[in-house]
Amino acid sequence: MRTNLETQQRLLEAAGEIFATRGFRAATVREICQRAGANIAAVNYHFGDKEGLYFAVLKSCSEAALKKYPPTLGLKPTATGEERLLAFVRSLLLRIFDEGRPSWHSKLIAHEMAEPTKALAALIDKVYAPALKQLEMIVRDLASRPASVAVVRQCLFSILGQCLYFQNSRPAIQHIHPEQGFAPADLERLAKHITQFSLAGIRQATK
Amino acid sequence: MRTNLETQQRLLEAAGEIFATRGFRAATVREICQRAGANIAAVNYHFGDKEGLYFAVLKSCSEAALKKYPPTLGLKPTATGEERLLAFVRSLLLRIFDEGRPSWHSKLIAHEMAEPTKALAALIDKVYAPALKQLEMIVRDLASRPASVAVVRQCLFSILGQCLYFQNSRPAIQHIHPEQGFAPADLERLAKHITQFSLAGIRQATK
Amino acid sequence: MRTNLETQQRLLEAAGEIFATRGFRAATVREICQRAGANIAAVNYHFGDKEGLYFAVLKSCSEAALKKYPPTLGLKPTATGEERLLAFVRSLLLRIFDEGRPSWHSKLIAHEMAEPTKALAALIDKVYAPALKQLEMIVRDLASRPASVAVVRQCLFSILGQCLYFQNSRPAIQHIHPEQGFAPADLERLAKHITQFSLAGIRQATK
Amino acid sequence: MRTNLETQQRLLEAAGEIFATRGFRAATVREICQRAGANIAAVNYHFGDKEGLYFAVLKSCSEAALKKYPPTLGLKPTATGEERLLAFVRSLLLRIFDEGRPSWHSKLIAHEMAEPTKALAALIDKVYAPALKQLEMIVRDLASRPASVAVVRQCLFSILGQCLYFQNSRPAIQHIHPEQGFAPADLERLAKHITQFSLAGIRQATK
DNA sequence: TATGAATGAGGGTTCATTCAT
DNA sequence: CATGAATGAACCCTCATTCAT
Numbered sequence: 001m002r003t004n005l006e007t008q009q010r011l012l013e014a015a016g017e018i019f020a021t022r023g024f025r026a027a028t029v030r031e032i033c034q035r036a037g038a039n040i041a042a043v044n045y046h047f048g049d050k051e052g053l054y055f056a057v058l059k060s061c062s063e064a065a066l067k068k069y070p071p072t073l074g075l076k077p078t079a080t081g082e083e084r085l086l087a088f089v090r091s092l093l094l095r096i097f098d099e100g101r102p103s104w105h106s107k108l109i110a111h112e113m114a115e116p117t118k119a120l121a122a123l124i125d126k127v128y129a130p131a132l133k134q135l136e137m138i139v140r141d142l143a144s145r146p147a148s149v150a151v152v153r154q155c156l157f158s159i160l161g162q163c164l165y166f167q168n169s170r171p172a173i174q175h176i177h178p179e180q181g182f183a184p185a186d187l188e189r190l191a192k193h194i195t196q197f198s199l200a201g202i203r204q205a206t207k
Numbered sequence: 208m209r210t211n212l213e214t215q216q217r218l219l220e221a222a223g224e225i226f227a228t229r230g231f232r233a234a235t236v237r238e239i240c241q242r243a244g245a246n247i248a249a250v251n252y253h254f255g256d257k258e259g260l261y262f263a264v265l266k267s268c269s270e271a272a273l274k275k276y277p278p279t280l281g282l283k284p285t286a287t288g289e290e291r292l293l294a295f296v297r298s299l300l301l302r303i304f305d306e307g308r309p310s311w312h313s314k315l316i317a318h319e320m321a322e323p324t325k326a327l328a329a330l331i332d333k334v335y336a337p338a339l340k341q342l343e344m345i346v347r348d349l350a351s352r353p354a355s356v357a358v359v360r361q362c363l364f365s366i367l368g369q370c371l372y373f374q375n376s377r378p379a380i381q382h383i384h385p386e387q388g389f390a391p392a393d394l395e396r397l398a399k400h401i402t403q404f405s406l407a408g409i410r411q412a413t414k
Numbered sequence: 415m416r417t418n419l420e421t422q423q424r425l426l427e428a429a430g431e432i433f434a435t436r437g438f439r440a441a442t443v444r445e446i447c448q449r450a451g452a453n454i455a456a457v458n459y460h461f462g463d464k465e466g467l468y469f470a471v472l473k474s475c476s477e478a479a480l481k482k483y484p485p486t487l488g489l490k491p492t493a494t495g496e497e498r499l500l501a502f503v504r505s506l507l508l509r510i511f512d513e514g515r516p517s518w519h520s521k522l523i524a525h526e527m528a529e530p531t532k533a534l535a536a537l538i539d540k541v542y543a544p545a546l547k548q549l550e551m552i553v554r555d556l557a558s559r560p561a562s563v564a565v566v567r568q569c570l571f572s573i574l575g576q577c578l579y580f581q582n583s584r585p586a587i588q589h590i591h592p593e594q595g596f597a598p599a600d601l602e603r604l605a606k607h608i609t610q611f612s613l614a615g616i617r618q619a620t621k
Numbered sequence: 622m623r624t625n626l627e628t629q630q631r632l633l634e635a636a637g638e639i640f641a642t643r644g645f646r647a648a649t650v651r652e653i654c655q656r657a658g659a660n661i662a663a664v665n666y667h668f669g670d671k672e673g674l675y676f677a678v679l680k681s682c683s684e685a686a687l688k689k690y691p692p693t694l695g696l697k698p699t700a701t702g703e704e705r706l707l708a709f710v711r712s713l714l715l716r717i718f719d720e721g722r723p724s725w726h727s728k729l730i731a732h733e734m735a736e737p738t739k740a741l742a743a744l745i746d747k748v749y750a751p752a753l754k755q756l757e758m759i760v761r762d763l764a765s766r767p768a769s770v771a772v773v774r775q776c777l778f779s780i781l782g783q784c785l786y787f788q789n790s791r792p793a794i795q796h797i798h799p800e801q802g803f804a805p806a807d808l809e810r811l812a813k814h815i816t817q818f819s820l821a822g823i824r825q826a827t828k
Numbered sequence: 829t830a831t832g833a834a835t836g837a838g839g840g841t842t843c844a845t846t847c848a849t
Numbered sequence: 850c851a852t853g854a855a856t857g858a859a860c861c862c863t864c865a866t867t868c869a870t
Contacts, residue, residue, distance in 0.1 A: 007851095023322050025233045029844060039852050044845060114321040115230055116378050124382045132383060153384060154400040161372025162365045168375035169367070171323050175331050176339060177360060193361045197408035204407035205400065214833075236861065246835050251862060253833090421830095437736050439647045443865060453831050458866060528735040529644055530792050538796050546797060567798060568814040575786025576779045582789035583781070585737050589745050590753060591774060607775040611822035618821035619814065628854075650840065660856050665841060667854090 008046050010036040013101075015043075015057045020104035023111040024054055055119050058108055062127045065105035069094045071134055081141035082199060085159075088135055089198075090191040092163040097182045106167045113168075132156060142199060143206035155202050162194045215253050217243040220308075222250075222264045227311035230318040231261050258325070265315055265326055269334045272312035276301045278341055288348035289406060292366075295342055296405075297398040299370040304389045313374050320375075339363060349406060350413035362409050369401045422460050424450040427515075429457075429471045434518035437525040438468055469533050472522055476541045479519035483508045485548055495555035496613060499573075502549055503612075504605040506577040511596045520581050527582075546570060556613060557620035569616050576608045629667050631657040634722075636664075636678045641725035644732040645675050676740055679729060683748050686726035690715045692755055702762035703820060706780075709756055710819075711812040713784040718803045727788050734789075753777060763820065764827035776823050783815045 014036035018027045029043050029050055036042070047053040069091040075084060096106045109128075112120045139155045140147065147155075166173065166182075173180060180186070221243035225234045236250045236257050243249070254260035276298040282291060303313045316335070319327045346362045347354065354362075373380065373389075380387060387393070428450035432441045443457050443464055450456070461467040483505040489498060510520045523542075526534045553569045554561065561569075580587065580596075587594060594600070635657035639648045650664045650671050657663070668674035690712040696705060717727045730749070733741045760776045761768065768776075787794065787803075794801060801807070 023230075023232075025230075026322065028842085030842090040844095040854095041846080041852060045851070050844065110321050110375070113376055113378055114317050115233065120378055121382060124379050128379050129383050150396075151400075153387065154397065155404070157372055157380070157397075158369045158401065158404050160376070161369040163368070164376060165364055165368025165371060168317070168320055169371060171320050171327055172331050172335050173364075175328060176336050180360070190361065190364075193358075193412065194365065196411055197362070197365050198404075200407040200411035201404035204403055235859085237859085247861095248835065248863080249833090252835095257861065437644075437646075439644075440736065442863085444863090454833095454865095455831060455867080459830065464865065524789070525735050527789055527792050528731050529647065534792055535796060538793050542793050543797050564810075565814075567801065568811065569818070571786055571794070571811075572783045572815065572818050574790070575784070576782040578790060579778055579782025579785060582731070582734055583785060585734050585741055586745050586749050587778075589742060590750050594774070604775065604778075607772075607826065608779065610825055611776070611779050612818075614821040614825035615818035618817055649838085651838085661840095661858095662842080662856065663854090666856095671840065 007036070007038055007042060011038055011042060011046060011053065012057055012060050015053050016061050016101060016104045016108075019054060019057055019111070020061075020107035023115060024050075024117055025115070029053075051117070054117070057104075058112075058119050058123055061101060061105040061108055062123070065095050065098075065102040066127070068102050069098070071131060081138055082195065084138050085142065085198065086191060086195045088131075088138060089159070089163055089194045090187070093166065093187045093191055096163070096167045097187055110167050132160070135159060139202060142202050144203050145206060147206040151205050155198070155205055158201055159194070159198045162198065166190075214243070214245055214249060218245055218249060218253060218260065219264055219267050222260050223268055223308055223311045223315075226261060226264055227268075227314035227318070230322060231257075231324050232322065236260075261324070262326055264311075265330055268308060268312040268315060269330070272302050272305075272309040273334070275309050276305070278338060288345055289402065291345045292349065292405065293398060293402045295345060296366070296370055296401045297394070300373065300394045300398055300401075303370070303374045304394055317374055339367070342366060346409060349409050351410050352413055354413040358412050362405070362412055365408055366401070366405045369405065373397075421450070421452055421456060425452055425456060425460060425467065426471055426474050429467050430475050430515055430518045430522075433468060433471055433525070434475075434521035437529065438464075438531055439529070443467075465531070465533075468531070471518075472526075472533050472537055475515060475519040475522060476537070479509050479512075479516040480541070482516050483512070485545060495552055496609065498552045499556065499612065500605060500609045502545075502552060503573070503577055503608045504601070507580065507601045507605055510577070510581045511601055524581050546574070549573060553616060556616050558617050559620055561620040565619055569612070569619055572615055573608070573612045576612065580604075628657070628659055628663060632659055632663060632667060632674065633678055633681050636674050637682055637722055637725045637729075640675060640678055640732070641682075641728035644736060645671075645738050646736065650674075672739070675738070678725075679740055679744055682722060682726040682729060683744070686716050686719075686723040687748070689723050690719070692752060702759055703816065705759045706763065706819065707812060707816045709759060710780070710784055710815045711808070714787065714808045714812055717784070717788045718808055731788055753781070756780060760823060763823050765824050766827060768827040772826050776819070776826055779822055780815070780819045783819065787811075 011032065015027070015032045018032050018035065021027075030040060032053070033040050033042055039045075043050060043053050047056055071088045071091045072084070073087055073091050073094075075087050079087070095102050097103065109123065112123060135156055136152060139152050139159070143152070218239065222234070222239045225239050225242065228234075237247060239260070240247050240249055250257060250260050254263055278295045278298045279291070280294055280298050282294050286294070302309050304310065316330065319330060342363055343359060346359055346366070350359070425446065429441070429446045432446050432449065435441075444454060446467070447454050447456055453459075457464060457467050461470055485502045485505045486498070487501055487505050487508075489501050493501070509516050511517065523537065526537060549570055550566060553566050553573070557566070632653065636648070636653045639653050639656065642648075651661060653674070654661050654663055664671060664674050668677055692709045692712045693705070694708055694712050694715075696708050700708070716723050718724065730744065733744060756777055757773060760773055760780070764773070
């Protein structure tokens with residue numbers, strides 16, 4: 001017989017993919033259980049209800065994504081600000097374009113933004129805010145001179161916006177620019193562009 | 208007696224707000240009809256079905272948003288590239304932060320990106336693509352020297368991303384930076400920042 | 415402007431075909447009005463309600479069918495019993511296989527038998543019973559010797575059953591015997607067969 | 622707790638009666654579930670949808686009817702053609718006039734003929750066609766001399782028509798001949814009449 | 829007089845959830 | 850402990866009918 005843990009794990013896997021694809025509302029407990037090879041009542045049994053499963057998925061996916069692509073990926077302690085910015089951007093793009101569980105994380109966040117649930121606040125505090133904090137340090141480091149809170153914040157927005165654009169507008173991008181690829185080499189180019197573009201922007205903003 | 212057009216208009220208003228808030232799937236015709244003060248069968252009578260109403264809402268909102276905040280708002284024919292970029296960015300932010308029908312347009316697009324329906328392709332072709340084309344002209348104008356298609360495209364992504372960030376990540380922004388306001392003066396500041404940031408970025412990218 | 419009578423007539427035509435095809439329940443007032451080029455409210459205006467239209471159609475179709483194919487079609491006053499039986503059978507088959515209004519009559523009766531409405535009793539009294547009476551005279555004429563009421567009745571059943579089989583089981587016949595045609599020549603053959611078959615049957619039954 | 626099978630069985634019973642009475646379209650799942658003492662969602666749970674239940678009913682009723690009144694009921698292997706014809710006719714009449722599930726079968730077929738659904742073809746192939754095949758053997762056996770395909774077919778039509786008349790025109794018969802009973806003894810008489818009538822007819826047709 | 833916008837009851841179906849086993 | 854049959858609310862949609870014009 002399959003253990004509790006195994007069933008829960010399979011449920012999390014199946015739910016992650018389906019929630020990421022369809023969003024919370026459109027996903028059905030039935031489909032999740034079917035894909036997980038579990039009983040229709042398994043969700044309620046293991047996670048209380050659909051929402052409980054959803055929260056568990058969010059938690060699980062966040063951890064998996066940040067573990068696989070940490071924002072400091074491959075950085076030496078002596079890395080320059082530019083290198084750290086590139087690492088941050090690259091890791092974000094990698095999470096977005098990963099095929100598998102890490103990408104679920106991005107899609108789930110996107111769904112949360114479009115249609116927030118009670119899980120959003122916790123998710124932001126746990127995942128979003130720390131990343132922003134990291135990015136803030138980098139921006140302050142790259143600033144031409146000590147910058148005001150407001151200016152730094154605007155730069156953060158500019159950088160994050162450039163990255164998350166690929167998460168939030170992907171259908172439009174793929175429809176208008178079908179020739180745009182997102183293979184590792186393409187992502188590398190994109191990351192470099194965003195880094196250079198932002199570097200110039202930051203310097204201009206903190207002139 | 209209420210005329211056909213009046214009822215249709217009330218239905219469009221109610222549906223616009225509810226679709227923008229909840230998305231296509233989660234919105235219910237019952238709630239829409241209730242808010243419009245119409246009978247439950249009114250949607251089917253006037254628009255065929257829920258999808259027909261949705262398409263009509265999309266069309267109506269797009270037109271309303273672009274009419275109220277055209278991307279060339281207040282521009283003279285002799286406007287410089289920088290002025291045109293500022294106008295483009297400002298109009299986009301105004302659409303996003305408008306309270307009322309024009310903002311529905313942005314929210315509807317956001318929902319479409321997160322959970323596409325059959326309307327997405329048409330919406331992109333009609334609204335999204337032309338805006339990108341306009342922005343492309345501006346970017347080419349601002350480039351330090353003739354730029355490759357790929358570089359121009361990346362700059363488009365960077366600019367659009369910075370603007371749409373406020374559409375797609377608003378819940379996170381408001382949670383982390385509750386002190387950040389979005390009154391007209393704030394939007395003006397944001398628009399200027401994005402414009403300057405992007406100007407520097409474009410020049411760097413086309414150096 | 416079209417007169418009342420014209421609209422009523424077009425409504426009857428359209429309703430006849432649709433009621434015959436789909437039955438009373440499955441037919442929709444909307445479709446009938448559309449085909450008749452009339453307003454959605456025309457049925458209620460001219461015939462009270464859907465049932466009223468149905469009754470009018472039944473009446474109109476019965477008259478049209480019996481007028482086009484009277485059971486004594488082409489008979490001389492001096493016709494023999496066999497000739498009169500053949501004429502009766504032939505007219506019944508012609509009504510069933512006619513393409514147009516007379517066939518609606520048969521289909522409507524078939525639908526009434528499967529799913530009786532309040533119109534059935536009147537229809538039977540007006541159309542069905544007189545025909546049976548005529549057939550009874552013919553059978554008594556053909557009997558080898560004066561027959562009991564019960565025997566005559568059973569012969570009536572046998573003859574009618576043979577004819578109406580093509581009305582009530584046509585889908586099955588066409589599915590199992592797709593090569594069986596129902597052109598005029600085929601109907602002539604069928605009528606002759608039924609007549610001869612029944613003649614022998616009657617004689618046997620009244621031996 | 623009630624078992625799965627029990628609920629399914631009750632649903633089949635209730636649906637059989639209601640489908641037989643009203644036909645597929647006019648029957649409502651709400652009424653079926655009410656009569657079966659089941660929840661409104663039970664139909665979808667056990668049979669997928671209304672159509673699935675209908676198909677199951679058709680299957681179940683066909684089997685029940687043919688099991689209770691097989692066309693070879695009480696025949697010895699050495700039975701004569703006349704005896705086999707009588708058995709065939711009698712079993713058909715018994716199915717039609719049975720009160721209970723076997724009669725549903727006849728009524729369902731009648732409804733299918735008047736307003737075919739997707740189930741008709743399968744039903745014909747599985748139930749109708751085999752019966753016709755059996756009858757064909759009998760007719761060939763009874764023919765005065767080897768008969769053409771066309772003649773045999775016409776005789777089949779004549780015999781089936783005489784029997785099914787009581788299925789398809791019962792409302793008219795009962796209205797015009799209220800004194801005609803359909804008790805077992807009456808059916809026996811009818812069966813004998815049809816057999817004798819047909820016997821004479823077949824001999825005449827194959828003379 | 830004749831229209832068509834509007835109605836509300838009722839249709840089949842889907843869903844997350846519950847509970848006896 | 851884990852199941853799957855059963856639930857009832859809510860979904861979108863269709864329908865004949867009504868009523869102000």
